[in-house]
Amino acid sequence: MSNSVPLTLHVPEPGCRPGDTPDFSGFEVPVAGETRRPDPLTAPEDIRDLAFSIVRVLDDDGEAKGPWAGTFEKEALLDGLRHMMTLRTFDDRMLRAQRQGKTSFYMQHLGEEAVACAFRLALRDGDMHFPTYRQAGLLIAGGYPLTTMMNQIYSNAADPIKGRQMPIFYSAKDHGFFSLSGNLGTQFVQAVGWGMASAISGDTKIAAAWIGDGSTAETDFHSAMVFASTYKAPVILNIVNNQWAISTFQGIARGNATTFAARGHGFGIPAIRVDGNDYLAVHAVARWAAERARSGHGSTLIEHVTYRSGGHSTSDDPSAYRAKEEGHSWPLGDPIERLKAHLISIDAWSDDRHKQAEAEIQDEVRFAQKEAEANGTLISGPAPSPRDMFEDVYAEMPPHLRAQRQEAGF
Amino acid sequence: MAQLTMIEAIQNAHDLAMERDDRVVVYGEDVGYFGGVFRCTAGLQQKYGTSRCFDAPINESGLIGTGIGMAAYGLRPVVEIQFADYMYPAYDQIVSEAARLRHRSAGDFTCPMVIRMPTGGGIYGGQTHSQSPEALFTHVAGLKVVVPSNPQDAKGLLCAAIEDPDPVIILEPKRLYNGPFDGHHDRPVVPWKKHELGEVDDAYYTTEIGKAAIRREGQDVTVLAYGTMVHVALTAAEETEVDAEIIDLRSLIPLDLEMIEASVKKTGRCVVLHEATKTSGFGAELSAQVQEACFYHLEAPIIRVTGWDTPYPHAQEWDYFPGPARVGAALKSVMKED
Numbered sequence: 167m168s169n170s171v172p173l174t175l176h177v178p179e180p181g182c183r184p185g186d187t188p189d190f191s192g193f194e195v196p197v198a199g200e201t202r203r204p205d206p207l208t209a210p211e212d213i214r215d216l217a218f219s220i221v222r223v224l225d226d227d228g229e230a231k232g233p234w235a236g237t238f239e240k241e242a243l244l245d246g247l248r249h250m251m252t253l254r255t256f257d258d259r260m261l262r263a264q265r266q267g268k269t270s271f272y273m274q275h276l277g278e279e280a281v282a283c284a285f286r287l288a289l290r291d292g293d294m295h296f297p298t299y300r301q302a303g304l305l306i307a308g309g310y311p312l313t314t315m316m317n318q319i320y321s322n323a324a325d326p327i328k329g330r331q332m333p334i335f336y337s338a339k340d341h342g343f344f345s346l347s348g349n350l351g352t353q354f355v356q357a358v359g360w361g362m363a364s365a366i367s368g369d370t371k372i373a374a375a376w377i378g379d380g381s382t383a384e385t386d387f388h389s390a391m392v393f394a395s396t397y398k399a400p401v402i403l404n405i406v407n408n409q410w411a412i413s414t415f416q417g418i419a420r421g422n423a424t425t426f427a428a429r430g431h432g433f434g435i436p437a438i439r440v441d442g443n444d445y446l447a448v449h450a451v452a453r454w455a456a457e458r459a460r461s462g463h464g465s466t467l468i469e470h471v472t473y474r475s476g477g478h479s480t481s482d483d484p485s486a487y488r489a490k491e492e493g494h495s496w497p498l499g500d501p502i503e504r505l506k507a508h509l510i511s512i513d514a515w516s517d518d519r520h521k522q523a524e525a526e527i528q529d530e531v532r533f534a535q536k537e538a539e540a541n542g543t544l545i546s547g548p549a550p551s552p553r554d555m556f557e558d559v560y561a562e563m564p565p566h567l568r569a570q571r572q573e574a575g576f
Numbered sequence: 577m578a579q580l581t582m583i584e585a586i587q588n589a590h591d592l593a594m595e596r597d598d599r600v601v602v603y604g605e606d607v608g609y610f611g612g613v614f615r616c617t618a619g620l621q622q623k624y625g626t627s628r629c630f631d632a633p634i635n636e637s638g639l640i641g642t643g644i645g646m647a648a649y650g651l652r653p654v655v656e657i658q659f660a661d662y663m664y665p666a667y668d669q670i671v672s673e674a675a676r677l678r679h680r681s682a683g684d685f686t687c688p689m690v691i692r693m694p695t696g697g698g699i700y701g702g703q704t705h706s707q708s709p710e711a712l713f714t715h716v717a718g719l720k721v722v723v724p725s726n727p728q729d730a731k732g733l734l735c736a737a738i739e740d741p742d743p744v745i746i747l748e749p750k751r752l753y754n755g756p757f758d759g760h761h762d763r764p765v766v767p768w769k770k771h772e773l774g775e776v777d778d779a780y781y782t783t784e785i786g787k788a789a790i791r792r793e794g795q796d797v798t799v800l801a802y803g804t805m806v807h808v809a810l811t812a813a814e815e816t817e818v819d820a821e822i823i824d825l826r827s828l829i830p831l832d833l834e835m836i837e838a839s840v841k842k843t844g845r846c847v848v849l850h851e852a853t854k855t856s857g858f859g860a861e862l863s864a865q866v867q868e869a870c871f872y873h874l875e876a877p878i879i880r881v882t883g884w885d886t887p888y889p890h891a892q893e894w895d896y897f898p899g900p901a902r903v904g905a906a907l908k909s910v911m912k913e914d
Binding site for chain 2: 356
């Protein structure tokens with residue numbers, strides 16, 4: 167009789183939908199400074215607990231606590247704050263530009279600024295990132311010109327990729343930023359190949375792979391884990407868990423059974439969760455993983471626990487599927503506010519200086535925008551030449567493309 | 577000069593390319609220690625070490641995905657997909673990533689990668705070891721697609737593909753690995769050892785990608801073929817005594833339209849052959865290109881002789897395969913005066 171009960175399909179649901187009161191009481195937030203910091207060369211089986219905890223450095227009062235603290239000098243932290251503020255201001259300007267019709271599309275980083283900005287500073291020039299569409303912080307923290315980013319967003323005459331890709335699909339090899347793809351997860355395994363190539367060549371460079379919580383369900387995530395584990399590839403495998411894949415909550419990609427980080431264990435890849443809204447913690451964990459990779463100990467899986475405070479993109483309205491107040495209830499706070507509080511607590515910063523910095527950054531971004539718009543916008547032009555469309559399909563244009571270009575009149 | 581099988585010629589191409597260029601790395605399923613299920617990479621790991629020729633997990637998207645990363649780094653990966661039929665999990669990586677990387681980054685990143693895959697039927701491989709998926713690649717902007725029909729070209733095209741700055745797909749007709757199979761499955765196999773195209777130069781050389789070759793000159797009908805079908809066409813011409821000009825395309829993308837056009841304008845007739853299924857096959861493209869370029873020179877409709885639009889069968893393999901009888905009938909049919 168035990169098998170006579172009709173079966174039902176289990177479909178996970180988020181705890182909170184529009185109209186509900188957000189409730190994160192089931193979300194365990196470890197006390198800052200309490201998660202242990204093992205030696206980076208510790209065997210994966212001895213640090214399994216790190217896949218279920220969350221490394222946090224900054225506490226609620228902005229104090230840096232515990233064994234993961236202290237990877238930064240004061241001056242570098244001021245730079246870090248500035249990078250995050252610049253990214254947020256940049257996002258704000260570009261969202262407005264999109265609404266003004268100057269470009270077709272934009273994706274912002276609101277609430278997730280610490281992840282890429284802090285991570286970038288833990289890697290070196292020459293290392294290669296294989297980012298998703300929400301890691302522009304890598305460019306900004308790496309000193310890539312804002313104007314060039316905007317040229318790409320506007321698909322204007324100075325767009326380095328000649329208007330061929332949607333806005334924010336940057337490519338910047340010299341800045342360690344691999345060309346973006348809109349097919350999710352594909353680049354996770356490419357990063358592993360890049361790391362393998364560095365090892366094959368006896369190089370000292372490492373790669374960083376990036377993927378979102380939703381895309382870990384892709385087969386390429388599995389492929390990357392298999393290859394990374396088999397060849398001990400020098401690559402840091404980053405999952406940015408911002409809780410939402412467009413309208414789909416993270417539980418759809420993993421069930422509500424475990425953490426994303428825990429996926430590393432089946433592959434023997436050490437896995438660690440970090441407070442993605444804690445600039446200091448992200449940097450410390452990235453540095454720990456980079457040390458492992460650079461010393462020939464292979465890959466590390468990092469789950470950055472954060473929250474996508476804005477919409478998925480300018481084509482998305484999150485109020486249709488999640489409670490408006492959910493972001494305010496998010497227990498890990500805002501990355502900029504938290505770093506600012508820390509800097510104030512160590513007497514390196516003040517509210518006045520913060521306001522002044524905001525004004526400076528506004529000017530800087532506005533200036534970059536003016537400069538970019540002088541090269542054109544998607545609507546006003548000047549645009550890249552239609553002739554460019556036929557270039558770079560191959561290194562050398564084959565006869566059939568030459569004929570088609572001629573037919574098109576270019 | 578040595579008499580080599582196609583397998584030996586491919587192995588030799590790998591060997592010479594690895595010797596002259598440290599950036600060449602070779603990997604795939606069973607490719608390392610064992611040297612490949614068809615032996616095309618035999619001895620390479622022993623000679624060049626495990627970091628330049630190695631076994632890979634059974635994971636085609638991972639094979640191609642890692643290859644793209646390696647190529648972007650600056651290596652020259654040569655990846656073997658064990659059977660073309662196993663390619664599908666890697667299709668996204670090939671189409672959305674390898675093929676478009678140069679274009680989407682405006683040359684900031686490139687993908688000089690070679691993907692080899694044994695293709696075609698004739699070995700009782702059923703529907704999962706016999707397919708000819710070339711049209712799934714020729715439809716993709718950014719890929720080059722080549723199909724050798726003999727040991728000489730197999731070596732030259734592989735060397736050229738490894739030097740090429742863009743991704744190249746090499747479809748190796750596995751039924752040709754050991755001899756110039758002409759479709760007469762009930763007759764003894766002729767080995768490459770006795771064939772003039774089995775004579776392979778010992779030195780490194782390349783065969784230009786994009787250039788076809790005339791395998792038989794003729795006046796009455798142009799036959800467009802590649803891979804195994806080149807040999808079937810030669811036999812069919814001999815058996816029917818139709819004076820066919822047989823063009824071995826060698827490269828599907830880029831296509832040597834110049835040679836095709838000159839031949840069809842001379843003969844006024846055209847028969848297109850392939851083993852793959854008919855509908856939306858590469859033969860449809862060939863047929864369209866020929867009529868666009870040569871319509872007023874044609875004296876008969878273009879005929880396609882291809883595999884049927886069914887999955888590749890096991891027991892009925894020789895009813896499926898477009899052998900010399902079907903090809904011969906097509907040659908006679910285009911020659912009919914009425």
